[in-house]
Amino acid sequence: MPINHSANFETIPLFDLQEFALGNPLDRQQFINQLRNVCHHIGFFYIKNHGVHIELMHKMLELTEAFFNLPQAEKDKINISFSPHYRGYGKLGEELTKGIRDYKETYDFGLEQAARQTSDEQPYLILQGPNQWPESETLRALRWKETVLEYIAAVQTAGTQIMSAMALTLGLPDNYFTDKFCPQQRDAYAILRLLRYPPGRMNPHSVEPELGVGPHTDTGCLVMLLQDTVGGLEVQNCRGEWIAAPPIDGTYVVNIGEMLQLWSNNYFLATPHRVINTSSRIRHSVPFFVEPLLSTVVTPLEISPELLQNMERPNANPATKVVYGDHMLHVYQRSFQ
DSSP states (O other): OOOOOSSSOSSOOEEEHHHHHTSOHHHHHHHHHHHHHHHHHTOEEEEESOSSOHHHHHHHHHHHHHHHTSOHHHHHTTBGGGOTTSOEEEOTTOSEETTEEOSSEEEEEEOOOOOOOOOSSOGGGGGOSOOOOOOOHHHHHTTHHHHHHHHHHHHHHHHHHHHHHHHHHTTOOTTTTGGGOOTTSTTOOEEEEEEEEOOOOBOTTSSSBOOSEEEEOOSSSEEEEEEOSSOOEEEEOTTSOEEEOOOOTTOEEEEEOHHHHHHTTTOSOOOOEEEOOOSSSOEEEEEEEEOOOTTOEEOOOOOOHHHHTTOSSOOOOTTOOEEHHHHHHHHHHHHOO
């Protein structure tokens, strides 16, 4: 697909990850060059041939629907408020985005970890701990927990490979980021979310249907979104227009978060997006948040003069220093008040 180098994009580009993983040197370099342009100008792209089996992707969507179809009382048993680690179910309207209640249900998982002792220096260790799992016999029969953990491992592997390509776009070694994203390390962190958006309903204060989630940029590093067939994700270009990112079977929608924009010294772009379900059908989606170790200290990278010449925005403040775990703890405290 031809790559639009303008932030006034009208479509979301599609990449084939096999061109990076298995391509010849020319294909691989072309992939890196195009990815660099898209990450700088658009901040969103589709990825196919990413290594996650399409049967597992479809199964994950089926299991997402099966969970949300449980009786409300069953879901409430594992409400996120019962977990000090911010793992569990969120009712319709329980989560806030920029202070406004979202019109969606949620279910948050992390890596399956033992709880750790926090300290004044590391309060963020509260984010590590066991998941809450539903006790439904219906879900057990579907191998629900086993499949969710299998899916997390598969999509994390794909995300790590994308981060290798991201490093190369900035002229860094391919392991620059991935060394900090290893799920086997003690401070490892990643989040899988299951989301349900009810059919669109009219907002009494607007001519548009109520937003499932309002305009925002994601707060972490990289998001890999699995969508069902309903659609509703929209991405904002620099003219303020909302561009649809419709579902494409077998692909992920990948987008850059605020922390990766900061890490790249503002070379990468975290782009505003929203979800608005205008259909009469329930929408399900499954975003996976590819995150570094909680102890990672994010500071703006030094960008090569060649890249600086083509920057479309100012560099980040070079004095900026963010402990990743502190940042993510603040995000959860703000979202679930």
